[in-house]
Amino acid sequence: MADEKNEGVLARLGEELKAKSSSLKAKVVELLRKTKKLAKDDPRRIVHSFKVGLAITLVSLFYYFEPLYDGLGASAMWAVLTVVVVFEFSVGATLGRGLNRVLATSLAASLGFGAHFLADLAGDKAQPVILSLSVFIFAAITTFIRFFPRIKARYDYGFLIFILTFCLVSVSGYRDDEILQVAYRRALTILLGTFIAILICLFICPVWAGDDLHSLVSNNIQLLANFLQGFGIQYSNELKEDELLEGCKSVLTSRQTEESLVNFARWEPRHGPFKFRHPWKQYQKIGSLTRQCAYRLESLNNYLVTETQTPLHIRDRLMKSCSKMSIESSNALEDIASDLRTMTQPTFPNPHIEKSKAAMKDLKAALKIGPGDGDIDLLEIVPIATVASLLIDTISCIEKIAESVGELGSLANFKCVEAGKSSDLELEQEHQKLPTSAIVNDHCHVVIVD
Amino acid sequence: MADEKNEGVLARLGEELKAKSSSLKAKVVELLRKTKKLAKDDPRRIVHSFKVGLAITLVSLFYYFEPLYDGLGASAMWAVLTVVVVFEFSVGATLGRGLNRVLATSLAASLGFGAHFLADLAGDKAQPVILSLSVFIFAAITTFIRFFPRIKARYDYGFLIFILTFCLVSVSGYRDDEILQVAYRRALTILLGTFIAILICLFICPVWAGDDLHSLVSNNIQLLANFLQGFGIQYSNELKEDELLEGCKSVLTSRQTEESLVNFARWEPRHGPFKFRHPWKQYQKIGSLTRQCAYRLESLNNYLVTETQTPLHIRDRLMKSCSKMSIESSNALEDIASDLRTMTQPTFPNPHIEKSKAAMKDLKAALKIGPGDGDIDLLEIVPIATVASLLIDTISCIEKIAESVGELGSLANFKCVEAGKSSDLELEQEHQKLPTSAIVNDHCHVVIVD
Numbered sequence: 001m002a003d004e005k006n007e008g009v010l011a012r013l014g015e016e017l018k019a020k021s022s023s024l025k026a027k028v029v030e031l032l033r034k035t036k037k038l039a040k041d042d043p044r045r046i047v048h049s050f051k052v053g054l055a056i057t058l059v060s061l062f063y064y065f066e067p068l069y070d071g072l073g074a075s076a077m078w079a080v081l082t083v084v085v086v087f088e089f090s091v092g093a094t095l096g097r098g099l100n101r102v103l104a105t106s107l108a109a110s111l112g113f114g115a116h117f118l119a120d121l122a123g124d125k126a127q128p129v130i131l132s133l134s135v136f137i138f139a140a141i142t143t144f145i146r147f148f149p150r151i152k153a154r155y156d157y158g159f160l161i162f163i164l165t166f167c168l169v170s171v172s173g174y175r176d177d178e179i180l181q182v183a184y185r186r187a188l189t190i191l192l193g194t195f196i197a198i199l200i201c202l203f204i205c206p207v208w209a210g211d212d213l214h215s216l217v218s219n220n221i222q223l224l225a226n227f228l229q230g231f232g233i234q235y236s237n238e239l240k241e242d243e244l245l246e247g248c249k250s251v252l253t254s255r256q257t258e259e260s261l262v263n264f265a266r267w268e269p270r271h272g273p274f275k276f277r278h279p280w281k282q283y284q285k286i287g288s289l290t291r292q293c294a295y296r297l298e299s300l301n302n303y304l305v306t307e308t309q310t311p312l313h314i315r316d317r318l319m320k321s322c323s324k325m326s327i328e329s330s331n332a333l334e335d336i337a338s339d340l341r342t343m344t345q346p347t348f349p350n351p352h353i354e355k356s357k358a359a360m361k362d363l364k365a366a367l368k369i370g371p372g373d374g375d376i377d378l379l380e381i382v383p384i385a386t387v388a389s390l391l392i393d394t395i396s397c398i399e400k401i402a403e404s405v406g407e408l409g410s411l412a413n414f415k416c417v418e419a420g421k422s423s424d425l426e427l428e429q430e431h432q433k434l435p436t437s438a439i440v441n442d443h444c445h446v447v448i449v450d
Numbered sequence: 451m452a453d454e455k456n457e458g459v460l461a462r463l464g465e466e467l468k469a470k471s472s473s474l475k476a477k478v479v480e481l482l483r484k485t486k487k488l489a490k491d492d493p494r495r496i497v498h499s500f501k502v503g504l505a506i507t508l509v510s511l512f513y514y515f516e517p518l519y520d521g522l523g524a525s526a527m528w529a530v531l532t533v534v535v536v537f538e539f540s541v542g543a544t545l546g547r548g549l550n551r552v553l554a555t556s557l558a559a560s561l562g563f564g565a566h567f568l569a570d571l572a573g574d575k576a577q578p579v580i581l582s583l584s585v586f587i588f589a590a591i592t593t594f595i596r597f598f599p600r601i602k603a604r605y606d607y608g609f610l611i612f613i614l615t616f617c618l619v620s621v622s623g624y625r626d627d628e629i630l631q632v633a634y635r636r637a638l639t640i641l642l643g644t645f646i647a648i649l650i651c652l653f654i655c656p657v658w659a660g661d662d663l664h665s666l667v668s669n670n671i672q673l674l675a676n677f678l679q680g681f682g683i684q685y686s687n688e689l690k691e692d693e694l695l696e697g698c699k700s701v702l703t704s705r706q707t708e709e710s711l712v713n714f715a716r717w718e719p720r721h722g723p724f725k726f727r728h729p730w731k732q733y734q735k736i737g738s739l740t741r742q743c744a745y746r747l748e749s750l751n752n753y754l755v756t757e758t759q760t761p762l763h764i765r766d767r768l769m770k771s772c773s774k775m776s777i778e779s780s781n782a783l784e785d786i787a788s789d790l791r792t793m794t795q796p797t798f799p800n801p802h803i804e805k806s807k808a809a810m811k812d813l814k815a816a817l818k819i820g821p822g823d824g825d826i827d828l829l830e831i832v833p834i835a836t837v838a839s840l841l842i843d844t845i846s847c848i849e850k851i852a853e854s855v856g857e858l859g860s861l862a863n864f865k866c867v868e869a870g871k872s873s874d875l876e877l878e879q880e881h882q883k884l885p886t887s888a889i890v891n892d893h894c895h896v897v898i899v900d
Contacts, residue, residue, distance in 0.1 A: 049594040053585075053590035056585055056613070060582065060617060077618055077621075080614075080621065081614060084610065084614045084617065085610070128514040135503075135507050136504065136506070136507045137503070139499075139502055140499040143498065143499040144496065163534050164535070167506055167510060167530050167534065168530060172513065172524070253705075295745065385836075441599060
C-alpha cells in the first residue's frame, strides 16, 4: 500500500519533471525560432554584430602591443569606450554620434582647461569654490539647452558629452598636475576610437540610412498600391486579406523612423546614386502624404465590413466603377513607387491617374438617384457612398504624392524615362526584400512596449 | 565730388552695419523669446537643469576632500560620468537607467574578471588571443541581442554598458595587476554616482513619469471633448477654430511618448495616488482607443468643409440631431476625462452616452428619404450622411473608452462616486496646466526634424 503510494508520488514527480523539461524545451525552441527570424528578416543585423565585435577587438589591441600602449597608457580605455558608444547601425548615425563626440570633447576640454586655469589664478582656497561653481553653471545651462527641440534632434549627444568632458577635465585638474596631458590624451583616444568606428562602419558592408529611407518611402507607397489592388478585386470577388491591412497600418507607424533616418542621412557623404546634399527632407514630405493616403485606405476598410446593408440595385450600379477606380489608383501608386525606387522622373500626367479620373466620372453619374429608386434609407447607402467619396479623396491624395515625387526628381536630378532602367535594377531588387517593420526595428531607438 | 562719393559709401556702410546689428538684435530677442516660452511651457525644465547641476557638483566634491579622494582615487571620475549619463528627466527613466547601469556593470565586471582569470591560466602567449576572442564573441552576441524588440524597449542601455564594462575589465587586466581593485572601484563609484543621481531625482521636486502619463492620457480625452463641443456648436453657428483641430492632431502624435512613459512608469515606486504595480499598461489601451476616436474626429473635420453642397431641406433635418449628438458625446468624454483625472470609478451607463444614443435614433429616423424628396444626387448627401455615420462610430468608440477607463478603475481601485473629489483637486489643477506638446517634448528622446 505504502509502496504503491510512493510509486504514485514518484510517477507524478517524474511526470512533472517531464512537463517542465518539455516546457523548457519549447521555450528554447521558441527563442531559437525568434533569433532565426530576427536574423532572416534583415541579415545585416548579423554583419553589424560582427562589425562591432571587430571594432572593439581592434581597439583593445592597443593594450596588447607594447609600443602602442606606451604612447597612450591607461587612457587607451577611452578608445574602447568610444567605439562601444559611437558604433551605430547606419553610417549616418555613427558619423553623427562620432562628430558630436569629437567636437564636444574638444570644445569642452579647452573650456575645462580654461576654467582650471582661472581657478588656479584665484589661489588654493578659492579654487574648489570657483571650480564647483563653474561646473554647476555649465551643467545647468547645458541641460536646459538640451530641451530645445532642434538641438535635441541633432546635437543632444554632443551636449551630453560636453557636460561630461567639461566636468572631468576641470575637476580632475584639481588633483592631477598634468591636466594638459589628461585633456590631450582624452581627446586623442576619443579621436582614435571614433576614427576606427567610422572606418569599419564605412568600409565593411556599410548600412546607409539614406538607402533605407529611400526604400522605406517607396516600400510604403507600394504597400498602399497592394492594398488598393486587393480592395478592387475584393469588391467583385469577396476575398479578404488581413495582410494587406497590416501593410497599410505599418505605413502609419513609420513616421518616427522616417524622421530618424532623415536626420541620419543628412550626416552621410555621397554614396551610390545619392549625391552629397541629396534632398532628404523631401522624403519626409512624400512620407507624410503617403500616411494621409493610408488613413483614407484604413477608413475604406471599415466600410467594406458593413457593405452588406446596401440595397443591391444601387450597389451593383456603383461597384463596377469603384472597383475600376481602386485598381487604376493602385496601378498609379505602383508606377510612382517603381519610379521612386529606380530614381526615374515620373511622367506627367500619369495615365493611370487619368483612367481613374474617368472612372470617377462614371461613378459620379451612377450616384444620382431619382424617384424611380423608391424609398431609400440614407444610412444604408452611406457605406457605399462613403467608399465612393473616400476613393475620390484617395485619387487627389495620389496626385499629390505623384507631384511631390516629381519635385524630388527635379531636386535630385532623377533620370528621364528614355534612359534605361537596367543599372538600378540591382538596387531595386536588394531593397524590395526588406519589410517596413524590419527597417523600423533597425533604426528606431524608441522604447516599444510589447 | 570725391568727398560726396566717400560720404555715400560711408553712409551705405553705416546703414549696412545698422541693418546687421538690428537683425542680430532681432535674432537675440527671438532666442530669448523661445527660451522664455520653453521655460514657461513647463517650469520643471528649469528645476531639472538645477538638479543636474547640483548632482554633478555634489559628486565632484569627492575630488576636493582629501579623505573621500583617498578612498577612490582617480576612479572618482566614474561617479561624475555616471551622474551625467544616468540623470534623466523623470524618476522612472532615471531609475531604469541607473538599475540597468548598476546591474550590467556588476555582471560584466565579474564575467570580465572570469575571462581574465581563464586567460591567465592559459599562459602569457595565449593570453591576448583568448582575451581578444572573448571580447569579440561577447561584443558580437550582445550587439545582436540588442535587436530583440523587447530587450530594446527596457534593457538596451544595460546591454550597452555590459559590453563596455566587460571589455574594460577583461582588457585592462592585461596591463593592470590590480584588476580586482579596478573592477571593485569601478563598480563602487558607479553605484555611488547612481545613488546620488537617484536621490536628487527622487527627493528634490521629483517628476513622475506615471503622473505625466496619467495627465497625458486624460488630457488627450479632454482634447477630443473640446473638439466635439466645438464641432457641435459650429454646426449651428458656423464658427471655426483651428486650435481645436490642432488639439485633436496632437493626440494622434502622442503614441510614442505614451509608450516611453509606460516603460518609465513601470520602474517607479509608489507615489501619490499610484500604488506599486499600478496597471500602467492599461493607460496604453485607453490611449490607443483615444487615438482611434481622434482619427474619426479628424475625418469629421474634412466633411465640415464640404458641407455647403448638401441640399438645404435635408441638411436642416439632420443638423439638429448631429449637433445634439456631438455635444452629448463631448459631455460624455468630459465626464470620462474628469473621472480619470480624479481617479473616480466612472458610472455605468454614462447618462450622456445614453442621451447621445437617443439623439442617434432621431438621426437615423431623419436619414430616411422618400420619393417626396425629389431627385437626389447621392454625392451631395455624402458629406452630411458621412458626418452622421462618423458620429455614430464615435459613440461606439467613446463607449469603448469608457469601458477601458472602468477596467483601469477596477484594476487600480479607483474610489467610488460617493467619496468626495476634494482630495485630488490639487492633482487635477496642477496637471491641467501642462499641454500635450510639452509632455511629449519633455519625455520623448526621439529625433524631430523641424
